[in-house]
Amino acid sequence: MLTNREVIAMDSDRLGKQADGVRAEGSQEIWARPLADGSKAVGTFNRFDWQQTIDVDLRELGFKGSVKARDIWVAKDLGTLTNKYVAHVPGHGVLLLKVTQ
16 A cells, blocks of 8 residues: 555545445445545455455445446546446455545
């Protein structure tokens, strides 16, 4: 995290808004915050010891139609998504996305 330039840029975003909880169910949490360029940072958290599938409903985040998404941890574009993204998050793991309409 300390050497990932995309994570640092997202953390230092000039809009300066903090994340809000979107959904918490059992051991899964989804948080999101707006970024200055109009995109959103989306974090999913798995608090269990084992891998879980987490569905990120893009409509819950305020998006309509298709979006472009990027996995910030692995610096990989995920392409165009519609309605939801299904993530397999390891135990005690995090997925950090940048989502743009």
